[in-house]
Amino acid sequence: MAGETAAGDVSERMLFAPTTDAESLVPVQPPVALSPASRRFSLPALPDGLFPKALLPASTASLQFMSRTWGRDIALEIDRGAAFLLVPVFLAFGAIVYFALPFEPAFAPALGGTLAIGLVLALLPSRGVTHFALAAVLVCLLGFLAAKVETWRAGTKMLGGEISTVVTGRVAAIDHLANGRTRLTLDVTATARPKLRYAPDRIRASAVKIPAGLAVGAEVTGLVRLMPPSGPVRPQSYDFSFESYFDRIGASGFFLRTPQLTTAAAPQPAGTEKVRQNNQLLNDLYVLKPHLPFSARISAWVQNGRNAIADRIRESIGGPEGEIAAALVVGVRAGIPEVVNESLRRTGLYHVISISGLHMALVAGTIMGGLRVGFALFPGFASRRPVKKYAAVAALAAIAAYLFISGGEVAAQRSFIMLAVMLTALLFDRAALSMRNLAISAILVIVISPHEVVGPSFQMSFAATAALVGAYAWWSDRRQANSNTTARPPARSPARNMLRKVLVLAVGLAATSVVAGLATAVFGAYHFQRVSPLSLVANLAAMPIVSVLVMPFAVMGAAAMPFGLDAPFFYIMGRGLSAMIVVADWFSVRSPLDAVGLVSVQAVLLIAIALVFATMATTRLRLAALPFAVLGALALVGAKTPDVFVSEDGRLVALRNGEGELAVNRARPNQFTIDSWKRALRAETIVPPEKSADSRVQYSEEPASSGSYAAASLLGTLVANASEADEPSLKPASQPAETSPPSKSIPGTRFDCDPERCVIRHPSGQIIVHTANAAAARSACDYASLIIIDDATAELSCKSPAVAIVTKRDLARHGSAAIHFAAQGSKPEIRYAVAKPYRPWHAQRQFSRAARGMPPYLRKPTPEAKTPPNQPEDAAAGESPQ
Known part of the structure; x- marks a missing residue:
């Protein structure tokens, strides 16, 4: 035992160190504290004479002290990597400036300014306020330039005015709407009667009926009433033209007649129908014509697979629950009834519908947790192998497959990038949940899709995640400090341990909802003019259902679908969704008015700055968030309401x-x-x-x-009727009646x-x-x-x-x-x-x-040009946002 103890006291690295003489060893010097002057960053000192010492001697000394103190804090933040955390902030600011300009800027000034500032930074020494200020300007210009490049690359052809024409195009997507209609996304190949000189490349059009067996990849033709993408319904509201431009949608409308297939479907291979009946995953590959480009064939295969999975889920669950389940698994949410959507919005549960970070995290957590439990059944293997990394790789592959089958929407792409960065960090033995990983994710999203910066999805997603990461870091520091100063608690009974875990879980859910709700409230109020008053309690009631019954069984059902064993899992998922809808309906009918009116841009900017200080700073600089938050709260009520x-x-x-x-x-x-x-x-x-x-x-x-x-209305009607009934009989028929x-x-x-x-x-x-x-x-x-x-x-x-x-x-x-x-x-x-x-x-x-000041076309109405059934009057006139 003594020998083992002695051996244990020797570091194992010393056994492999080369033998040296004692005189050749360099003595270890104690670290020397850096003085404020030796740091690489310091605030400029206040000039002498700025304040007369006879008048404000105390204020001058106080300001000098604050300058030195804040300079040390800023230097410490930079040493801890705060400069990198601010990169996505300045990138986003540059993109926002580009999209907010009242004119379209040219390439040359932005590119020239970026190159000039980059050259100056290369020549300047890397220290001081000037260097960091120029670096911030450079990052802003890079964000500005990224937004400009994205706009130039999109180059979407947009329809100029309303017109009826015969459109021929390839089906790129099929969405079954809640009102019974079907919305087709078409890649336009030709137009006729009239032939459009500047036809859009892609359109969306709804139809009352579609051809039997229509699948993505097929080519259809039909008479369509096309309308250009509508603008904002009011100033500073959601701009459909902006979103359509970056979605490459040049027009929207509806079919005036049932669309027809232009070519016959290719014959199916022998046994295909039987295989498809047993397994919906092997879907309509027969529509993928050889003449289509490879990318179009792959896209059609993915879309048909999504539709087949969605149909399988709807058949297994049915009702609104089936539509929500299809939205959670494959991102097809057009068929959810509007009454259910409104209940979810009023209670703050609508985030459950969109495939986002929550769903990606639950999928990754289900895969990782299941695999680690499975590895724990083989302790010998688990003790010798990095099973945590194996589970992280499997979780990364699972969320990649989830992104693939969900259609790759922008929100899903953003969530995938965030989770992929965090899982990759685990592979390199790094902390997964950190502000640095969040910054890397934000940089990638901004570079890929700069226009998302001005949208509510990006802002609310990263605001909530940053607030949660910052709150978790603060709580971890406090917990670590308390564990070092307090004694270990006495042993508890199993019942008390279970009760404590339940309470900790409830408090954790409540804290998560409060932190995320506070961080996203101002962005939701600005974009949607609504805040859910009962969001906290509704999320506390519904999120355990989603986390335990809905998403885990969705993952298991999707994994069992190729083997035809998905029905039990989807049944449990459907019961969980039924419970979630009941919770949403119960809180919705008891929720007060959720409209908050208009919110000023100044309030959003001030609170966003406060959020940056509160989540990214680790020193007393966090206190800088307070004045911005107070000013933002005061500005919330300063928006001028139109009449x-x-x-x-x-x-x-x-x-x-x-x-x-x-x-x-x-x-x-x-x-x-x-x-x-x-x-x-x-x-x-x-x-x-x-x-x-x-x-x-x-x-x-x-x-x-x-x-x-x-009374006045009735009197006017009586006078008019009396005039029309009596006066004409007293005058010749050729003369009109003259009544007051x-x-x-x-x-x-x-x-x-x-x-x-x-x-x-x-x-x-x-x-x-x-x-x-x-x-x-x-x-x-x-x-x-x-x-x-x-x-x-x-x-x-x-x-x-x-x-x-x-x-x-x-x-x-x-x-x-x-x-x-x-x-x-x-x-x-x-x-x-x-x-x-x-x-x-x-x-x-x-x-x-x-x-152009011209009247609309006056055409003789035809039976085919009538407004189709289920088409609202205003939508037929071009007022619909679809």
Whole structure:
């Protein structure tokens, strides 16, 4: 024993060290503390005389002390690698600046500035404030340049205006919608009757019916009503043109007739049908024509495989649960009923539907945990081999396969990159959950898809992950410090241990939801104008179900599908999804109004800066997050709310009346547009217009009360009917009846509409008039403050300079409008969604007939050109966001 102890006291490295004389050994010197002046970074000292010592001696000394203290903290942060953590922040800032510019910048200045600053950095010594400032500018320019290159590479052909044409194209994707229709994504190969001179390369079109057996890779043809991608439904809202441009979608619309296959399907090999009946994974390979490019054939094979898996899951589970399961496994979520989507949104559970980091982490965790448990059954092998790395490799392969079968959406790609970086870190014995790995993931995502930086998915995903990593690091430090100072707790009974683990799990879930919710709340409020009040408790109730019953059994069901043994696993998954829907419905009906109104950009930027300091700093620099957070919170209530919204086609107008309701001028408005306006104006109820058949009504400027309005409307109708019934009999038939037109007071709670115009009074007293043409608008110049004319050819000017006029041509060129009323007698302020000169994703707007001041085509209606069933009225007119 003594020999073993003595041998154990000797380091094993000394047994292999070369024999040397004692005199030749260099004595070890103790480390010397670095003085602030010797560090490679320090803040510049305050100049003498900046503050008169007789006036502010204490303040000057305090500022000098703070300068030295903060300089040491910054130097320590840089020594710990904070400079690298800021690289994705500055890259993202450069990309945001590019997309926020009101004009399209040229390549030469950006490239020249990048090269010039890079050359200066190469010549300057690598120390001091100047070096780091120039490095930050260089990284920003690189992000700016990456965004410019991505825009140039996309070069999507966008349709200029609405048109009906015969489209022939190859099916690239098939989505079965919840309303029973089917949406096809087509790679256009030809157009006819008329032949488009600038046809888009890819379109999306929905159809009531599709040919039997239609699969991805087949070629179809049919008459399609095409519309250009719509712009934002209001200024500073989600831009469909922007997203379509980078998704390479040049137009959207619907089939006016059932599309037809252009070529007969190739014969199936013998036994294919039987094999497909037994195993849906071996799908419609027979549609992959040899003449297709190799990439198209692979894409069609993947899409058909996804559709086959989705159909198998729907058959096994059924109902809304089957649609959600298909969305979780293969990313096909178009068939989820809207009522279920809304319940998930109101309760903050909608993140479960999108394949994101949560799902990737659960898949990787299920694979790693299962394999490590399996390896533990063979202790001899597990003790000699790095089984943790083997499990990490298997988990990496599993999430790669998950990304493959899920369609490779941008959110899934981003989540895969994050998990792949972390699993790779495990292979090199590095910590998986670290800010450095998160920074590497963010850099890769920004370089691959810079446009995602301005989207809610990227911002909320990385904000939540950064907050969770930072909170976990802080908690680990506190736990380590407490373990060094406190004694080991006494042994507990098995029951108490189990109870403690359950409590720790519950507290961990609650802390995770709180941290992630706080980090993403401002981004969700800015992009969607809603915050789920019951998100915390709903996630606490639903996430254990998702983590235990849904995702693990989804992984096992997918793994068992090739062997036909997936039914039991998908059954359990379906029961878990049923429980999740019950939780979402229960909290949704009890959730208060989740609309928060508009959030200013300044608030988002300030809180984002606070988040950077709070999550990336490890010293007292974390305190710098407090003033930014406070200023951001104060700026949340500083957004100016518009008084009136006007859609980009000029047909829909809405304003918030004095009772907090949203009054609209159409009985069947586009639901997506209205929902966005309701959240922006914090209105819960829609007030439809009051229709009148008499267009001769004269309006007086006195406001009408709710009681007098109905009486005035009834009186006007009676007078009109009496005039039409009695007066013509007293005059020759050749002469029209001359009666005094009825008079009304302008209502303030809802639009009063006749065949030519709609009128309403704003709570401030100003009057809004919507007319179909300039002739009907002329009389409104005498009393209206805002006139909207649904006519691109209208040319109208009122005598009063305080009257604002918005025409269909203005809206076609500049997009939807938000109007702010000033003081009584002042001209309203109009803000459009699209600025000029146009960016590449808006350049197509200038080619529409309305933007050129031309009337729409007047064609003789045909039976084929009627609006198809299930097509909303406004969608047929081009107002649909699809």
